[in-house]
Amino acid sequence: MAGHSKWAKVKHQKAxxxxxxxxxxxxxxxxxxxxxxxxKGDRSAPGLRAAxxxxxxxxxxxxxxxxxxxxxxxxxxxxxTVMYEAYGPGGAALIIEGYTDNRNRTGQEIKxxxxxxxxxxxxxxxxxxxxxxxxxxLQPTATVDLSEADLEALAQLVDALEEHDDVSEVYTNxx
Numbered sequence: 001m002a003g004h005s006k007w008a009k010v011k012h013q014k015a016x017x018x019x020x021x022x023x024x025x026x027x028x029x030x031x032x033x034x035x036x037x038x039x040k041g042d043r044s045a046p047g048l049r050a051a052x053x054x055x056x057x058x059x060x061x062x063x064x065x066x067x068x069x070x071x072x073x074x075x076x077x078x079x080x081t082v083m084y085e086a087y088g089p090g091g092a093a094l095i096i097e098g099y100t101d102n103r104n105r106t107g108q109e110i111k112x113x114x115x116x117x118x119x120x121x122x123x124x125x126x127x128x129x130x131x132x133x134x135x136x137x138l139q140p141t142a143t144v145d146l147s148e149a150d151l152e153a154l155a156q157l158v159d160a161l162e163e164h165d166d167v168s169e170v171y172t173n174x175x
Contacts, residue, residue: 027168028055029068030099033079036072043069082166084110085127088119088157090150092174093127095138098167106166113164117157130173140173 032051039045043052048069055065072079082103084096100106111121131138146154154174161170 032068033072034099036069041073085122086119089153090146092144093130095171097169100166138171143175145175
């Protein structure tokens with residue numbers, strides 16, 4: 001009866017939750033690093049304070065938060081904000097925001113994910129017309145009605161994009 005102990009069950013459950021946490025934590029570390037670089041390490045800056053609050057809401061340890069701020073204010077890898085515009089199934093406009101240390105690698109990976117899921121990368125400004133920025137978030141101004149098949153394909157595309165380590169937010173104008 002190997003592998004049927006209580007400890008084996010706990011070990012497998014812990015592994016699943018640890019993978020989920022590490023994915024969230026890595027995205028939050030990038031977000032904190034970008035905001036810390038903008039604020040030059042000033043913890044009272046609104047952007048950095050919001051990033052820290054978001055990390056604490058996800059139960060991120062304070063040592064990890066401090067380490068991310070120190071790394072960003074030091075001479076580490078430059079993490080920058082990137083934004084890609086794309087069109088998904090049914091002509092739905094997508095805005096993909098993220099943080100990366102290598103803009104070329106991330107661009108190619110996003111382009112590959114889009115092509116696998118039936119989307120295309122658009123030129124800058126091609127999809128932004130369908131959105132307005134309010135309160136730091138993008139809100140769709142013009143929505144597109146999609147069929148059930150296109151909605152399902154779009155949901156799969158958005159899930160695939162959100163699984164990518166460098167992607168932080170995906171906005172769409174699908175109704």
